[in-house]
Amino acid sequence: MIGMRKEGERNRLFRFGGYFASGILILLGAGTIVVGALGFSEVRDTIAQEKITATPDAREQGADLDPGQVIDTGAEAKEFAKIIRAHVLEITGGRTYSEMGRFLTPSGEETSDEAEAATDEQANPVPNTLRDVWVTATSLTTSLNTAFLAERIALFSIVMGLALLLPGIGFLVLTIAVLRARTEPAQTDVGTAAL
Numbered sequence: 001m002i003g004m005r006k007e008g009e010r011n012r013l014f015r016f017g018g019y020f021a022s023g024i025l026i027l028l029g030a031g032t033i034v035v036g037a038l039g040f041s042e043v044r045d046t047i048a049q050e051k052i053t054a055t056p057d058a059r060e061q062g063a064d065l066d067p068g069q070v071i072d073t074g075a076e077a078k079e080f081a082k083i084i085r086a087h088v089l090e091i092t093g094g095r096t097y098s099e100m101g102r103f104l105t106p107s108g109e110e111t112s113d114e115a116e117a118a119t120d121e122q123a124n125p126v127p128n129t130l131r132d133v134w135v136t137a138t139s140l141t142t143s144l145n146t147a148f149l150a151e152r153i154a155l156f157s158i159v160m161g162l163a164l165l166l167p168g169i170g171f172l173v174l175t176i177a178v179l180r181a182r183t184e185p186a187q188t189d190v191g192t193a194a195l
Contacts, residue, residue: 061086
């Protein structure tokens with residue numbers, strides 16, 4: 001009689017643990033899916049509000065975009081970043097920021113030596129404006145690539161939510177099917193023993 005009571009208490013504890021673990025996994029999974037879906041939607045909405053369209057030379061610049069195509073996804077934003085980089089490299093003669101001189105000489109040549117640089121009215125060295133173009137392009141391409149990354153993280157979140165949701169449902173099914181089946185005969189035996 002005492003052994004049956006202990007077994008009944010243990011089954012109740014296992015059943016409670018099963019329901020609790022299932023509930024936690026299901027809630028975490030559902031929450032992760034919701035957060036991922038909201039993030040995915042926000043990334044796309046934010047990209048779309050910038051009203052970016054692919055340039056007429058998109059294909060020639062190596063981007064997988066059609067000319068005039070509206071950019072509204074992370075993957076398209078990444079492709080558009082390629083166009084910006086290609087255009088800046090055309091402007092700078094194929095040189096990156098670190099390959100250009102910081103200043104311009106009186107003859108318009110680039111130099112990083114402040115003593116050789118031309119000066120403005122306040123006697124400050126004249127900066128190389130191509131480096132400013134490169135900085136602007138870098139900030140734009142970084143933003144576009146970050147949008148791509150954010151969209152991928154949101155998708156990963158959705159997949160991880162599903163990965164949590166499925167075991168939660170599995171535990172719930174096992175808890176209901178296996179543990180309930182184990183406790184029902186024990187309760188019948190207790191009733192029979194009492195007679």
